[in-house]
């Protein structure tokens with residue numbers, strides 16, 4: 001598929017088919033992800049792939065903890081966000097909300113869905129060794145960028161899940177991830193339900209001239 005088509009067609013997937021993804025496909029996806037550039041080729045990313053019963057078990061733990069601790073998806077900002085950022089967040093809600101079945105609350109859909117990886121058959125937990133500073137998180141972000149585009153090109157849907165970093169301890173315990181690793185982000189991976197309106201919701205982007213300056 002042409003790169004332009006891959007970039008323009010990819011949207012986050014929030015409704016997955018109950019169709020398993022073979023391990024070899026995930027290995028291929030990770031091979032593409034790890035072609036990403038990284039500072040002095042450190043490749044600081046690490047991946048824990050969770051599937052099947054293990055993933056359902058993890059999802060239950062995270063949903064339970066999310067409810068107990070009253071945690072919800074948010075910008076994780078250190079100060080109140082300027083209005084133009086809030087507007088982008090609102091636009092995301094505006095494009096997903098009309099696609100939800102009647103009676104489904106938007107916040108519940110996003111919070112519970114995220115903690116459950118939206119029922120995806122595979123979740124990839126992305127971690128980094130605490131030996132690295134925050135600067136290296138950018139390398140993980142690039143690898144996830146490669147991942148979501150490669151997945152789309154392979155006919156797979158993805159949804160990055162940032163909220164899971166709030167449950168780092170639970171995830172590390174459930175998946176036997178070493179204490180000295182930080183949980184950065186997760187990615188739900190699976191075959192998108194082609195009939196789901198939620199999956200077709202296309203979030204808008206601020207025009208380039210508003211976010212870029214040329215000298």
Ligand SMILES: Cc1cc2nc3c(=O)[nH]c(=O)nc-3n(C[C@H](O)[C@H](O)[C@H](O)COP(=O)(O)O)c2cc1C
Nearest residue numbers: 010011012073092110114159160161162163185203
């Ligand atoms: C780092 C990161 C964290 C995210 N965390 C979540 C999340 O916890 N729950 C969720 O539903 N979507 C999450 N998303 C998906 C974004 O909401 C989505 O990418 C954005 O709204 C743009 O929509 P699009 O991916 O369909 O283009 C995350 C995306 C990124 C890059």
